[in-house]
Amino acid sequence: MINIKDIEKTYQNGKIEVQALKGVSFEIEEGEMVSIMGPSGSGKSTLMNILGCLDTATSGYYSLNDQDISQASEKELAYIRNKEVGFVFQQFNLLGRKTVLSNVEVPLIYSGAKKKERIKRAEDLLVKVGLGHRMKHYPNEISGGQKQRVAIARALANNPSLVLADEPTGNLDTNTGEEIMDLFQQLNDQGHTIILVTHEHNIAAYAERTIELIDGLIQRDVVA
Amino acid sequence: MIFETFKIAIQSLFANKLRTLLSMLGIIIGVAAVIAVVSIASGSQAQITSQISDLGSNLINISPGISSGAGGQISRTSADIFTLDLGKHIEKNSPNVKRVVPTSSASGLLIKANNNYRATIVGTEADYQVINKYYPVKGMFFSQYDVDNSTGVIVLGTDLVEELFPDSEPLGQSVKFNINNSTQVFRVIGVMEDKARGLIGDLNSQAYIPITTFMNKVSNSNYVSNFVAQAVSSENAEMALYEIEYLLDGYISEDDEYNIFSQDQLLDTINSVTNTLKLMLIGIAGISLLVGGIGIMNIMLVSVTERTREIGIRKALGAKKSNILFQFIMEALVLSSVGGIIGIFLGGLASYSISQIGGWPFVMSTLIVLIAFTFSLFVGMFFGIYPAYRASKLNPVDALSYE
Numbered sequence: 231m232i233n234i235k236d237i238e239k240t241y242q243n244g245k246i247e248v249q250a251l252k253g254v255s256f257e258i259e260e261g262e263m264v265s266i267m268g269p270s271g272s273g274k275s276t277l278m279n280i281l282g283c284l285d286t287a288t289s290g291y292y293s294l295n296d297q298d299i300s301q302a303s304e305k306e307l308a309y310i311r312n313k314e315v316g317f318v319f320q321q322f323n324l325l326g327r328k329t330v331l332s333n334v335e336v337p338l339i340y341s342g343a344k345k346k347e348r349i350k351r352a353e354d355l356l357v358k359v360g361l362g363h364r365m366k367h368y369p370n371e372i373s374g375g376q377k378q379r380v381a382i383a384r385a386l387a388n389n390p391s392l393v394l395a396d397e398p399t400g401n402l403d404t405n406t407g408e409e410i411m412d413l414f415q416q417l418n419d420q421g422h423t424i425i426l427v428t429h430e431h432n433i434a435a436y437a438e439r440t441i442e443l444i445d446g447l448i449q450r451d452v453v454a
Numbered sequence: 455m456i457f458e459t460f461k462i463a464i465q466s467l468f469a470n471k472l473r474t475l476l477s478m479l480g481i482i483i484g485v486a487a488v489i490a491v492v493s494i495a496s497g498s499q500a501q502i503t504s505q506i507s508d509l510g511s512n513l514i515n516i517s518p519g520i521s522s523g524a525g526g527q528i529s530r531t532s533a534d535i536f537t538l539d540l541g542k543h544i545e546k547n548s549p550n551v552k553r554v555v556p557t558s559s560a561s562g563l564l565i566k567a568n569n570n571y572r573a574t575i576v577g578t579e580a581d582y583q584v585i586n587k588y589y590p591v592k593g594m595f596f597s598q599y600d601v602d603n604s605t606g607v608i609v610l611g612t613d614l615v616e617e618l619f620p621d622s623e624p625l626g627q628s629v630k631f632n633i634n635n636s637t638q639v640f641r642v643i644g645v646m647e648d649k650a651r652g653l654i655g656d657l658n659s660q661a662y663i664p665i666t667t668f669m670n671k672v673s674n675s676n677y678v679s680n681f682v683a684q685a686v687s688s689e690n691a692e693m694a695l696y697e698i699e700y701l702l703d704g705y706i707s708e709d710d711e712y713n714i715f716s717q718d719q720l721l722d723t724i725n726s727v728t729n730t731l732k733l734m735l736i737g738i739a740g741i742s743l744l745v746g747g748i749g750i751m752n753i754m755l756v757s758v759t760e761r762t763r764e765i766g767i768r769k770a771l772g773a774k775k776s777n778i779l780f781q782f783i784m785e786a787l788v789l790s791s792v793g794g795i796i797g798i799f800l801g802g803l804a805s806y807s808i809s810q811i812g813g814w815p816f817v818m819s820t821l822i823v824l825i826a827f828t829f830s831l832f833v834g835m836f837f838g839i840y841p842a843y844r845a846s847k848l849n850p851v852d853a854l855s856y857e
C-alpha cells in the first residue's frame with residue numbers, strides 16, 4: 231500500500247539548511263497498524279506530512295495505493311488528501327466557528343457529496359466515535375478527548391484506506407489517550423491502515439510494528 | 455459546490471460583522487456618491503432644460519454688442535441702431551421669422567400710497583405674452599393700440615400686486631414710477647399670472663408698459679435694449695438666425711457689434727456645461743469607489759493572514775487550490791455586492807431628498823444603477839483576487855504550522 235524509497239527532506243531557511251530526513255525507505259501493507267517513535271526533532275512529523283501529502287519530499291520515491299505520489303499534480307494531491315488519507319493532528323485542528331457536525335462535513339463538501347448524504351454520514355461517524363450527543367456543540371464547548379474523537383470522525387469522512395495520526399494522544403491524559411487508542415484499534419480491526427506517531431511506549435504497544443527514527447534515519451523497524 | 459462556497463463566504467463574513475461593515479463602507483459610500491451625483495445632476499439638468507424649452511426653442515435674442523470705449527468705459531456702440539424700425543425691418547424681410555418683439559427695461563421705485571417696491575419696468579409689445587407664454591390672470595395686457603398711442607397703462611407681476619396692493623383691488627388704480635428723480639403715473643389694467651422663477655429672471659416682480667411709452671417717458675431715447683425674434687418653428691430657428699445676421703450686417707456698419715443667440719444655442723451651452731460638471735463629479739465619486747476597493751483588499755489580506763491556519767486545515771481535508779481561491783473571491787464579491795446594494799439604496803434616498811429640497815424631478819436611471827453595481831462588483835473582484843490567490847497557493851504544512 232505504501233512504498234517509500236530513499237526519501238530525503240531538506241528545509242531551507244535562508245542560508246541555513248536542515249536535513250530532516252536523510253534517506254528513509256520502507257513498505258507498509260494494507261491493514262497494518264504501525265507506530266513511529268523517536269526523539270524530538272528526529273523527523274517523525276516531517277515523514278508523516280510527506281506520507282499524508284501535506285508536504286513533498288526533496289528527493290526519493292513515494293507510491294500510495296500504486297500511485298506515484300512524487301509525480302502527482304497539485305490537484306491529484308488534493309484528491310488524495312480528501313479521499314485516500316485521513317489525518318489526525320496532535321492539536322486537533324478543528325474549525326472553531328463550525329459545529330462538531332459541520333466539522334465532520336468539511337471533507338464531504340470537498341468531495342462533492344450532497345447535503346443530505348453529508349449529514350447522514352457525519353452523524354453516523356459521530357455516533358461511531360461516541361459523540362452522538364454533542365453534534366450541535368462548538369469545539370470550545372467539548373473536552374480534549376472529545377475534540378480528538380471529532381477529528382477522527384472527520385478523518386474517516388470519505389472512508390480513507392490510510393489513517394495518519396501525529397501524536398494523537400499528545401495533548402490528552404493517560405486514560406483519555408487509551409480510549410482514543412481503543413478507537414484506533416477498532417478502526418484497524420475494520421480494515422483501515424493506521425500509522426501513528428507517539429513518544430509513549432504503552433501507546434506504541436497498540437501497534438504490531440514499530441519504526442524508530444533517529445536523526446532522520448530509520449534506527450529500527452520491528453514487528454512485535 | 456458554488457452554493458457551499460457561497461455559504462462559507464457568508465458565514466465567515468458574519469463571524470466578523472463590524473469588520474465586514476467597515477470594509478463595505480468604502481464601496482457603500484462610493485456607489486451612493488455615484489448614484490446621487492448622477493441623479494442630482496440629471497434632475498437639475500432636466501429642470502433647467504425644461505425651463506428653457508418652456509420659453510420656446512424657436513426664440514432668438516438680438517442685442518447690441520458691447521465694446522470698450524475710450525478711457526476703459528463701456529459703451530454700447532451699436533445701440534443707436536436698435537430702433538423700432540429695425541425690428542419691423544427684420545420681421546418683414548426675414549421669411550423664417552414670425553414675429554419680432556422689442557424690449558427695454560429699467561429699474562426704479564414703484565409707489566402706491568404708502569407702499570413702494572423696487573421693481574424692473576419692462577417696455578414691450580403685446581406679443582411679449584405669446585413669446586413668453588405668459589398671460590394676465592386679471593384685467594388684460596396692453597394692445598397694439600396702446601403701443602401706437604403710447605398710452606400710460608401698466609400691467610403688474612403678481613409679486614408687485616402683493617407688495618403694492620396688499621388689501622385692495624389694483625385694476626383701474628394708478629401707480630407712480632420713480633426713476634432718475636422723475637415720476638410717471640400709470641394706470642393698472644392687468645395682473646399677470648404667477649410664473650415660476652426661471653432663467654430669464656423673476657417675471658413676477660416686473661411691471662410691463664408699452665414700448666413707446668417706455669421710450670417717451672422712461673428712457674427718453676429712440677432706441678430699445680433688445681429684440682426677441684420668434685422663428686416660424688423650432689426647425690427653422692437656425693435659418694432664421696442666419697437671415698437676421700444677414701439683415702443686420704446689411705443694416706449696420708462693420709465696426710458695430712451685436713449679439714445674437716438662439717434658445718437652442720443657450721440650451722446646448724448649458725447642457726455641455728452641466729455634462730462636463732457631471733462627468734467630473736462622477737470621476738470623483740468613481741475614485742472614492744476605487745478607494746473602497748482598496749479597503750476591501752486590505753481587509754481581505756488581513757483576513758487571509760488571520761485565517762492561514764483555517765486554510766491549512768481545509769487543504770489538509772482535501773480543498774483544492776480552486777476551492778480556496780473561489781472561497782475568498784466569493785467573500786470579496788459578497789462584500790462588494792452587498793455594499794453596492796446598500797450604496798444604491800442610500801444614494802437613491804439621498805438624491806430623492808435633495809431633489810425634494812431643490813424642487814427638481816427625481817431621476818434615477820437604471821443604466822447608472824447597473825453601471826455602479828457592476829463597477830462595484832468589478833472593484834471587489836479585482837481587489838479580492840490577489841488576497842484570494844495568496845491564500846490559495848499556501849502550502850498545507852506551512853499554513854498548518856502558522857502561529
Ligand SMILES: Nc1ncnc2c1ncn2[C@@H]1O[C@H](COP(=O)(O)OP(=O)(O)OP(=O)(O)O)[C@@H](O)[C@H]1O
Pocket residue numbers: 241242243248249250268269270271272273274275276277
Ligand atoms: N518548516 C521547517 N523549517 C525548518 N526546519 C524544520 C521545519 N520543520 C521541521 N524542521 C526541522 O526538521 C527536523 C525534524 O522536525 P520534525 O518536526 O519532523 O521532528 P519530530 O520528530 O516530529 O519532533 P517532535 O517529536 O518534537 O515533534 C527538526 O530539526 C526541525 O527543526
Ligand SMILES: [Mg+2]
Pocket residue numbers: 274275276396
Ligand atoms: Mg512532531
